[in-house]
Amino acid sequence: MENSISSSEERILDAAKKVFHCKGYDGARMQEIADEAGVNKSLVHYYYRNKDNLFQAVFEDAFSKLITKLNEIFFSELAFTTKIETFIGYYVSFLSQNSYLPLFILNGLYEKPEQIRTMLAKNQLLPERLIDKIKKQIKDELNLEIDPFHVFINILALSVFPIVAKPLIENIFGYSDEQLNQFYEERKTVVPEFILNALKGYEKKHSY
Amino acid sequence: MENSISSSEERILDAAKKVFHCKGYDGARMQEIADEAGVNKSLVHYYYRNKDNLFQAVFEDAFSKLITKLNEIFFSELAFTTKIETFIGYYVSFLSQNSYLPLFILNGLYEKPEQIRTMLAKNQLLPERLIDKIKKQIKDELNLEIDPFHVFINILALSVFPIVAKPLIENIFGYSDEQLNQFYEERKTVVPEFILNALKGYEKKHSY
DNA sequence: GTCTATATCGGGATAGAC
DNA sequence: GTCTATCCCGATATAGAC
Numbered sequence: 001m002e003n004s005i006s007s008s009e010e011r012i013l014d015a016a017k018k019v020f021h022c023k024g025y026d027g028a029r030m031q032e033i034a035d036e037a038g039v040n041k042s043l044v045h046y047y048y049r050n051k052d053n054l055f056q057a058v059f060e061d062a063f064s065k066l067i068t069k070l071n072e073i074f075f076s077e078l079a080f081t082t083k084i085e086t087f088i089g090y091y092v093s094f095l096s097q098n099s100y101l102p103l104f105i106l107n108g109l110y111e112k113p114e115q116i117r118t119m120l121a122k123n124q125l126l127p128e129r130l131i132d133k134i135k136k137q138i139k140d141e142l143n144l145e146i147d148p149f150h151v152f153i154n155i156l157a158l159s160v161f162p163i164v165a166k167p168l169i170e171n172i173f174g175y176s177d178e179q180l181n182q183f184y185e186e187r188k189t190v191v192p193e194f195i196l197n198a199l200k201g202y203e204k205k206h207s208y
Numbered sequence: 209m210e211n212s213i214s215s216s217e218e219r220i221l222d223a224a225k226k227v228f229h230c231k232g233y234d235g236a237r238m239q240e241i242a243d244e245a246g247v248n249k250s251l252v253h254y255y256y257r258n259k260d261n262l263f264q265a266v267f268e269d270a271f272s273k274l275i276t277k278l279n280e281i282f283f284s285e286l287a288f289t290t291k292i293e294t295f296i297g298y299y300v301s302f303l304s305q306n307s308y309l310p311l312f313i314l315n316g317l318y319e320k321p322e323q324i325r326t327m328l329a330k331n332q333l334l335p336e337r338l339i340d341k342i343k344k345q346i347k348d349e350l351n352l353e354i355d356p357f358h359v360f361i362n363i364l365a366l367s368v369f370p371i372v373a374k375p376l377i378e379n380i381f382g383y384s385d386e387q388l389n390q391f392y393e394e395r396k397t398v399v400p401e402f403i404l405n406a407l408k409g410y411e412k413k414h415s416y
Numbered sequence: 417g418t419c420t421a422t423a424t425c426g427g428g429a430t431a432g433a434c
Numbered sequence: 435g436t437c438t439a440t441c442c443c444g445a446t447a448t449a450g451a452c
Binding site (some may be wrong): 023024025026027051066100106107109110111113116117120121127128133146147149153154156157158160161163164167168169170171172173174183186187190191193194195196197198199200201202 | 231232233234235265308311314315317318319321324325328335336339351352355357358361362364366368369370372373376377378379380381382391394395398399401402403404405407408409410414
């Protein structure tokens with residue numbers, strides 16, 4: 001009875017992503033997810049038993065999608081400045097095409113903070129090691145007089161916030177779709193440049 | 209019958225702020241708002257007729273609270289570098305004590321983009337003039353080779369994102385309450401410094 | 417203005433036929 | 435696995451007494 005190549009279960013998960021991403025947990029309707037997937041509402045319960053399970057599946061997917069890429073880049077053997085460029089290029093690209101994702105995740109982190117640790121474990125992620133790596137690289141490689149955690153948060157902020165604030169830029173500053181796309185395109189070069197300029201100011205003049 | 213100094217209407221609005229800020233539109237319950245205000249559910253409808261009206265009142269309050277302060281600072285006659293310091297000091301302070309506000313507003317902007325223009329008009333806000341002012345000041349005063357809108361968004365990003373990402377810092381990087389407060393306190397000096405360092409890199413070497 | 421009672425609807429979830 | 439029918443609760447909203 002399948003009206004497409006993919007299985008019902010897959011189509012339900014895909015539909016759930018669409019709906020949850022845009023409307024959040026409370027705003028999403030099981031009926032809408034079923035409609036979107038082209039199946040009966042009961043079938044959604046058949047596969048996922050309840051709304052919470054389904055949401056968790058969607059959230060984990062979104063979260064790990066972002067966090068594993070972040071890990072990949074920052075644990076690589078690239079120079080730190082190259083990492084910044086790579087990271088921002090990738091994130092701005094990916095996020096501007098999935099602009100609902102970051103807000104969805106931030107909301108999820110507020111609503112369901114308990115589940116996070118389990119999820120990190122499941123994906124074998126150790127945030128402390130990430131920070132250690134960054135800390136070491138900022139000290140050894142660049143010898144900067146600035147707290148690496150602030151640097152890390154600044155990188156995230158400059159990459160993610162403009163995406164989260166999309167409706168602000170659209171509706172308050174009246175940017176059209178094309179203007180927005182151009183703006184995001186510019187950020188791929190503007191942001192790394194901005195950060196590297198800032199970091200120059202923290203170089204220790206004499207380390208001997 | 210008032211069990212406090214403030215009127216029922218005021219207490220209802222205050223209660224609505226608490227509940228909407230934390231749970232969002234869909235997650236909020238009229239019953240909870242009534243309970244929080246210590247009044248009957250019907251009384252909420254008596255004053256605000258329906259959930260949408262009440263939400264709009266709450267949203268406008270939150271939005272104008274943030275935007276008017278932003279306007280005040282950036283339209284003042286301070287030097288641009290001083291504006292940055294003033295703005296970040298104020299925003300980080302205010303937001304870290306109302307950490308639910310920015311996410312609440314970002315969500316509202318996604319869900320109800322239509323109402324924004326009306327609200328801007330009501331508060332007599334002209335975002336274009338704000339950008340013009342910043343543009344002029346960055347050119348005349350500092351003579352920088354960078355798009356002022358990127359600078360503006362960067363300032364916002366560095367101030368607002370760390371607040372929005374509070375549960376991320378708490379739950380993923382395991383910051384305690386004290387550590388978080390200290391982190392936000394540090395940002396009041398770290399962020400202006402970071403931005404001003406970055407801007408130095410854009411100074412035109414010779415403007416004659 | 418403030419309450420009680422009630423209408424009405426929608427949404428999550430289950431039972432059970434096929 | 436997939437559907438129909440239904441249960442049941444909870445939530446918004448209104449009517450109307452005081």
